[in-house]
Amino acid sequence: MTVTDPNWFTEIDAKNGAAWSLQIKEKLHKERTGYQLIEIYATTGFGNLMVIDGFVMLTSRDNFLYHEMMSHPALFTHPDPKRVVIIGGGDCGTLREVLKHPGVESVLQVEIDERVTRLSEQYFPELCESNSDPRAEFYFGDGIQWMKDVEPYGVDLIIVDSTDPIGPAEGLFTEAFYRDCYRALGEHGLIVQQSESPLLHLDSIIKPMHRAMLRAGFDDTATLHFPQPCYPSGWWSATMTGKHDVHIFRQADAEKAAFTTRYYTSAIHQASLAQPNFMLGQ
Amino acid sequence: MTVTDPNWFTEIDAKNGAAWSLQIKEKLHKERTGYQLIEIYATTGFGNLMVIDGFVMLTSRDNFLYHEMMSHPALFTHPDPKRVVIIGGGDCGTLREVLKHPGVESVLQVEIDERVTRLSEQYFPELCESNSDPRAEFYFGDGIQWMKDVEPYGVDLIIVDSTDPIGPAEGLFTEAFYRDCYRALGEHGLIVQQSESPLLHLDSIIKPMHRAMLRAGFDDTATLHFPQPCYPSGWWSATMTGKHDVHIFRQADAEKAAFTTRYYTSAIHQASLAQPNFMLGQ
Numbered sequence: 001m002t003v004t005d006p007n008w009f010t011e012i013d014a015k016n017g018a019a020w021s022l023q024i025k026e027k028l029h030k031e032r033t034g035y036q037l038i039e040i041y042a043t044t045g046f047g048n049l050m051v052i053d054g055f056v057m058l059t060s061r062d063n064f065l066y067h068e069m070m071s072h073p074a075l076f077t078h079p080d081p082k083r084v085v086i087i088g089g090g091d092c093g094t095l096r097e098v099l100k101h102p103g104v105e106s107v108l109q110v111e112i113d114e115r116v117t118r119l120s121e122q123y124f125p126e127l128c129e130s131n132s133d134p135r136a137e138f139y140f141g142d143g144i145q146w147m148k149d150v151e152p153y154g155v156d157l158i159i160v161d162s163t164d165p166i167g168p169a170e171g172l173f174t175e176a177f178y179r180d181c182y183r184a185l186g187e188h189g190l191i192v193q194q195s196e197s198p199l200l201h202l203d204s205i206i207k208p209m210h211r212a213m214l215r216a217g218f219d220d221t222a223t224l225h226f227p228q229p230c231y232p233s234g235w236w237s238a239t240m241t242g243k244h245d246v247h248i249f250r251q252a253d254a255e256k257a258a259f260t261t262r263y264y265t266s267a268i269h270q271a272s273l274a275q276p277n278f279m280l281g282q
Numbered sequence: 283m284t285v286t287d288p289n290w291f292t293e294i295d296a297k298n299g300a301a302w303s304l305q306i307k308e309k310l311h312k313e314r315t316g317y318q319l320i321e322i323y324a325t326t327g328f329g330n331l332m333v334i335d336g337f338v339m340l341t342s343r344d345n346f347l348y349h350e351m352m353s354h355p356a357l358f359t360h361p362d363p364k365r366v367v368i369i370g371g372g373d374c375g376t377l378r379e380v381l382k383h384p385g386v387e388s389v390l391q392v393e394i395d396e397r398v399t400r401l402s403e404q405y406f407p408e409l410c411e412s413n414s415d416p417r418a419e420f421y422f423g424d425g426i427q428w429m430k431d432v433e434p435y436g437v438d439l440i441i442v443d444s445t446d447p448i449g450p451a452e453g454l455f456t457e458a459f460y461r462d463c464y465r466a467l468g469e470h471g472l473i474v475q476q477s478e479s480p481l482l483h484l485d486s487i488i489k490p491m492h493r494a495m496l497r498a499g500f501d502d503t504a505t506l507h508f509p510q511p512c513y514p515s516g517w518w519s520a521t522m523t524g525k526h527d528v529h530i531f532r533q534a535d536a537e538k539a540a541f542t543t544r545y546y547t548s549a550i551h552q553a554s555l556a557q558p559n560f561m562l563g564q
Contacts, residue, residue, distance in 0.1 A: 018304055228516075275547075275549070277544055278545065
């Protein structure tokens with residue numbers, strides 16, 4: 001029993017026989033760029049919705065969970081992050097969170113599809129409110145190539161805020177890419193990367209990521225857990241890897257942070273590092 | 283754009299304009315009991331599915347999250363739980379988890395609808411594998427009335443594993459019910475109760491529960507967070523209240539527990555107590 005109603009957007013996860021739907025008030029935009037099909041809708045309960053190639057990217061209502069967890073834990077794990085690179089992240093929500101850290105001196109966002117950013121400026125203006133910060137720089141191009149070409153040792157934190165590891169983002173989940181990241185990163189450098197659902201993608205994505213990161217030369221890996229209603233299963237993760245221990249963080253700094261968040265706190269950071277029993281010993 | 287396909291079951295959350303669907307292999311059972319409409323399906327990706335009055339109750343694949351978090355945190359919070367009462371819980375998954383604790387001497391399950399339990403024995407036999415434990419007792423009747431009638435001071439832990447607070451379960455979310463629980467509980471007694479989605483039901487359910495529990499005389503309340511893909515938003519909670527502090531627990535006992543879990547660990551317990559920033563100061 002399902003409703004047929006053109007006023008619902010549905011993302012089907014065929015492999016797991018599950019689907020998630022949002023009720024639509026209005027289709028705001030549809031555009032085939034050189035890279036992908038982007039659709040923007042106004043929903044009845046989740047604010048605006050961006051869909052790329054049929055997959056939900058974000059909604060106004062719940063993106064704060066993902067964007068805060070893709071930024072603050074890694075920023076408080078590095079001892080003094082000054083130079084941040086975001087690979088992907090075209091909606092600018094992660095960028096906004098990174099720029100809340102006063103110690104960050106520069107953030108370069110390397111997004112392959114400029115249209116994602118332009119549409120986000122139009123339909124998710126709250127995520128783009130820091131785009132004119134003088135510390136923010138935008139480069140629209142291929143993140144994999146950029147990482148191959150960059151001068152070594154100049155980056156403190158790489159945030160891989162990409163689509164799923166199918167299609168153009170596939171190369172961002174490989175040992176070769178992590179080796180390039182390793183070379184780009186300074187002494188205490190680290191990566192944080194979205195790593196899909198612990199329930200649905202443990203064997204297919206999360207475990208291979210850990211292995212590839214360690215093979216690329218990194219010293220430690222840790223998967224962070226958080227809720228993300230608009231993604232399959234509603235349970236999402238980000239995986240960190242670094243040249244040093246990524247399980248300890250600047251807890252006192254996190255506790256006295258002079259900016260506001262809706263989800264992240266120092267206690268939430270610690271909590272996100274707790275692994276379900278079925279993931280221990282992986 | 284939604285699929286019309288009779289081979290999908292969809293639960294619509296009209297208020298939030300969201301829906302979750304599972305692909306169906308086969309309808310296994312449909313029955314209108316004296317209390318509700320129960321449907322059982324075999325799904326393609328989530329094992330068997332039980333639906334009551336159109337709402338997803340559980341699936342074989344992901345119920346371990348809910349059942350472990352409805353039992354182990356509260357059992358390790360009480361200093362020595364011997365006498366446990368489950369209100370609802372007809373699928374017996376919570377009962378199975380409770381019976382893993384060797385110190386528990388008796389568990390009485392008070393479920394209003396015996397058919398839920400009988401159908402669970404048939405379609406979710408793994409959840410019922412401890413039903414013949416001599417410590418388990420079944421009473422099929424109204425939990426609200428049972429709590430009014432019970433002798434005072436005889437219960438260590440009350441687990442309220444009910445449907446949503448609409449219809450028959452509504453009375454389980456009231457100050458009057460919590461007062462009856464208070465009377466039924468011994469010196470270190472506590473309640474743990476499913477409390478819906480932190481994203482969707484904070485103001486409508488979670489906050490009023492805390493207030494009603496404290497007004498009923500309890501000393502402390504704490505909301506536990508955990509993923510639950512088959513429920514709206516995929517992010518769920520249980521709220522504990524007790525005659526003493528419910529934020530501390532028998533951590534050493536949890537660490538050396540001689541039974542297996544798939545999600546729960548001592549670290550997950552601690553993590554589940556971390557509150558999102560938007561819930562602090564509530």
